[in-house]
Amino acid sequence: MAEPAVRRAQRRRTPTSTWPIHLVLGVAAVVMVVPFVWQLLTVFKTTSEVSRVPPTIWPNEFSAHAFETFFSTVPFWSMFAVSVGALVLRVAGQVAVAALAGYAFARMSFPGRDALFGLFIAMLMVPSQLFLIGQYQLIRDLGMLDTLPALAIPGLFSAFGTFLMRQAFLNLPKDFEEAARLDGANPFQIFWYVMLPMVKPMLAALTVLTGLYSWNDLLWPLIVSPSGENRPLPVGLAGLQGQFGTDYPTLMAGALVCSIPLVIVFLVLQRQFFRGIANSGLKG
Amino acid sequence: MTNVTAKPARRPAGRRAGGTQPSGWWAVAFVAPATAGLIALYVWPFLSTLVKSFQDVPAFGPATFVGAGNYANLLGDAEVWKAFGNSALYTVIVLLGIPLAVALAALIEQAGRGRTIYRVLFFLPVVTLPVAIGMVWRFIYNGDFGLLNYVLSWFGVDGQYWVADPRFTIYAFGVVGIWMGLGINLIILGAGLQAIPKAVYEASALDGAGRIRQFFRITVPLLSPSIFFVTILTVIAALQMFDLIFIMLRSVNNTALADSKTIVYLFYEKAFVQFEQGYGAAIAIVLLIVIMIATALQFRLQKSWVFYG
Structure with a gap:
């Protein structure tokens, strides 16, 4: 049998x-x-x-006509610079802010900690459109419409990022902090020299996810760049389509040129991309 | 700001709550940036959207309270119902991509060599600008000389104006949605698959189970927590679809737009094009409620099919 x-x-x-x-x-x-x-x-x-x-x-x-038309009508390099600038600002800011807060939520005790973390979780569950009107108002009142920082500012703060970093720090053993404290390190030194290096995979994951989101985002840049200055690639591409509705070779060239940078980054760093998605997926 | 500042004193090192450090001001310094940002850019905007949904907010001039007026208008607004219907239809279509993703993930897992190549290929749409994707598919869907109609003509199927005829637009978006989401779903499901012990398959193979049987009796049940998670993510993302409709219809003034609006598109149009922010806010609040109900419903339903080993 x-x-x-x-x-x-x-x-x-x-x-x-x-x-x-x-x-x-x-x-x-x-x-x-x-x-x-x-x-x-x-x-x-x-x-x-x-x-x-x-x-x-x-x-x-x-x-080569399509590429010639594209580059002669669209300020590709300035759009590219805006996209990259917004991405760098947003990723660096969010990772720093989220790592600090995530560490505090995971490893420090302070009054109101759980209630405050509950507020982060509550915002995590609200779809992003619910924030747009207020965020737009704030940016407008600060006189920052059509500026580069406006693209990145809301994304500097992320309930999701804070949550991910907290999860990463929660999983670390306690002994290292204890040893560092006995050696006289202050909490920031413990965080910076001891704990942060141990959550590098999650930092990479958050970088990838935030970067991807920043690079691809259309709705927010559309809202905060009404005049067309400081447009990132997605908004510029959408404008190109409005201008050359039926010149498909030029549209395809634009779509290709604007997409290639991230595709190259992905091909080089694919393991980080996959791990980033998988990490956030399993722990989200 | 909040009550985190209530206890500044550093507690002696011996007294630690649940193994965490005594922290005082350090903790305040660590959480202050994130909390300030959360309040200014998330909590306050959320509350302001909630308040605005009960107001008439003209583009210029002061807002006036109108009670539940916006919500009453919303209920009687055929455009809103149409938008919710479109978003629901789009979501259902995109959900059909999940069984596909499960099957492909299982195949990739067994493919041995070449696994990475498949993952990379399936992931390409995820790292391509959604705007670019919309442009490429608009060209493929073109009714006169698009690739899709050409391929269909090989099989004697009549071509259609896929994104110019409102009867087809949502289905056309749905296909792109499945194509775009596959890469992420495959990665999450792949991670879930790797957590299934190989011994289970070996044991069932000894009992004579074939691959197909193993897939339905082992893979699907043991993977069900991941499938559930992917489903939740897919539904939330699909209900918020905006980019495709903006790029394929709005940016080129396609007349099919009027009948193809999704909830988030309608929200954008009301709040940021027509600047009826009170009405826009009410739409956003209803979207929140719909997403909450959809998610709660899935958590209810999971008890009947998700298997936590």
């Missing part, structure tokens, strides 16, 4: 048996990347070639 089952189980373990899996996954992966491939092919076509029916798959001749 057990004999054939064992043999079957062993057979299933042989390397050849994974080919159906690769077949299914391969087909799925192809479907997944078709939009990108189509985008890449379109970029090199002319506007008239793109509107042909049936469509040509391979470009008749490789034209």
Whole structure:
């Protein structure tokens, strides 16, 4: 009875048996990347070639016209600089603020701690749109519409980030702090030299998640850059689409050029991306 | 600010509550930036949205209280009902991507070599600007010379104006939503899969269970906490869909926009285009209530299908 089952189980373990899996996954992966491939092919076509029916798959001749139009009409580098600036500001600020608060919530005792943490958790559960009107008002009243800091300011503070950092610090053993304290280190020194290095994976995770969010965000930048100055890439791209509604090669070129930087960062740091998502996923 | 400043004195090192440090002013310094930001940029705006939802807020001039007026208008506003219907439909479609993600995650887990390549490929939409994604798909969906209609023509299916005909827009968005969300779901589900002990599979293989049977009898039940988590995240994100509709319809003045608005799009339009912030605030509050109900409902339902081993 057990004999054939064992043999079957062993057979299933042989390397050849994974080919159906690769077949299914391969087909799925192809479907997944078709939009990108189509985008890449379109970029090199002319506007008239793109509107042909049936469509040509391979470009008749490789034209750089789309890139020329894109770079001559869109201030790509200044948009890019705004996107990067907002991202750096937001990530650095949020990681610092959240790590400090997360550490205090996890490792210090002070009156009202649990109630205050409850307030963070409560805000964590509210969808972000509920804050937009008030945040906009604050930025406007401070005279900061259309400025770079306006893009980053709300994101400097994050209930989610604080929560993640608290979780990370909660999981650390107590002995290190104890030893450092006996050596005369003050709480900030303990935090900075002893505890923070131990939560590096979570710092990386938070960096990746916040960076991704900052880079991709459309709604907030749309609201706080009404005049069009200091626009990050998503807002600028949306504007390009309004301007060149049917010039698909130029639109595809813009979409490609604006997306490439983060894709490259992802390809280099993919482990951090995956771990960041998985960490926040399992612990959120 | 809050009562965190109530106890400045440093307590002696021997007395520690629950193994945490006695901290006093240090703790205040650590939590002050986060708390100040939370109050100024989250708690206060939230309360102000709540208050505004009971007010008529003109673009210029003082606001006046109108009681539940905004909410009453909202209930009688066909545009609002339409937007909630659209968001609900979009959410249901995107949820269909979860079984797909579970199946793909299980396959990737068994793929051995090449796992990373699949993960990277499926993750690409996550690291692509959503605006760019909207632009590429708008081109694919183009009714006259789009790729989708061309591919459908191979099978003798008539092409449609996928994003210009309001009968199809939400479905068209839903497909993109599934495609965009797959990468994140695969990573979370993949982490869940790795937590399932290999011995369980080995034991069931000895008992003669095939792969398909193992998938339904072992993988799905043991993965159900992760599936549940992914479902919660997916529903919350789908109910807040904004980017695709903005980029595929609004930025190009597509006439299908009128019938394709989602809740968050309608909120944006009311609060930040027409500057009817009282009405916009009421829409946002209703969105909060809908998300809370949807989430609570799922926590209720989880008891019947989520298995905590």
